[in-house]
Amino acid sequence: MSYLRKIEWDIIPDNKPKVIRNCPKCGKRTLFLNTEKFRVNANKNLIDIWLIYQCSKCKSTWNMTLYERIKPRDINHEVYEKFLANDKELVDTYGFDISLHNRNKAELLWDSIGYHVNSQEIEFSEKENEQEIKISCKYPIQLRVDKLLSQQLNVSRSQIKKIYQNGLIYSSQEEKLLNSKVKDGMKIYLKCSMEQLSQLNGE
Numbered sequence: 001m002s003y004l005r006k007i008e009w010d011i012i013p014d015n016k017p018k019v020i021r022n023c024p025k026c027g028k029r030t031l032f033l034n035t036e037k038f039r040v041n042a043n044k045n046l047i048d049i050w051l052i053y054q055c056s057k058c059k060s061t062w063n064m065t066l067y068e069r070i071k072p073r074d075i076n077h078e079v080y081e082k083f084l085a086n087d088k089e090l091v092d093t094y095g096f097d098i099s100l101h102n103r104n105k106a107e108l109l110w111d112s113i114g115y116h117v118n119s120q121e122i123e124f125s126e127k128e129n130e131q132e133i134k135i136s137c138k139y140p141i142q143l144r145v146d147k148l149l150s151q152q153l154n155v156s157r158s159q160i161k162k163i164y165q166n167g168l169i170y171s172s173q174e175e176k177l178l179n180s181k182v183k184d185g186m187k188i189y190l191k192c193s194m195e196q197l198s199q200l201n202g203e
């Protein structure tokens with residue numbers, strides 16, 4: 001008989017990704033930091049909006065284009081106000097957007113952003129022997145599934161691999177689950193209890 005315990009892991013990045021791009025003043029590729037500020041320019045009924053980055057070496061700024069010469073009616077008034085107020089969530093929406101940065105010839109750097117996980121018990125079972133972990137991850141932080149599982153379950157990565165090879169960790173969505181990146185809405189199943197896991201770790 002299977003007793004399912006349901007957990008949700010909400011993965012929250014600790015920092016904004018940095019950007020690598022060519023700095024004209026430094027004359028080479030440097031690291032740029034997200035200033036978390038927008039610049040909005042309204043001119044003759046046309047609006048430009050940028051997200052401002054700053055070179056970590058020479059401090060010169062780079063405005064990354066978000067909208068170019070759009071008409072006021074093409075932008076929601078509420079959203080426009082958020083740009084003016086440097087709304088934090090909006091900063092993240094654009095600061096984590098991979099294709100937007102590609103279009104602006106800037107490369108996002110994921111190594112040093114860090115993350116933390118808010119874990120929430122959705123359904124509890126006292127005799128649990130199977131667990132469903134639902135991942136909520138709003139931003140594509142390029143985190144590997146095996147790294148997340150190892151850190152969250154407090155089991156080494158090689159143990160995670162062993163458990164996976166024994167068919168005790170699986171997901172209906174991913175074939176090479178452990179090597180894949182964490183995605184929003186992903187569900188991972190563990191066919192063992194937390195107690196069995198901690199025993200495995202002591203081996």
Ligand SMILES: [Zn+2]
Nearest residue numbers: 023026055058
């Ligand atoms: Zn520079």
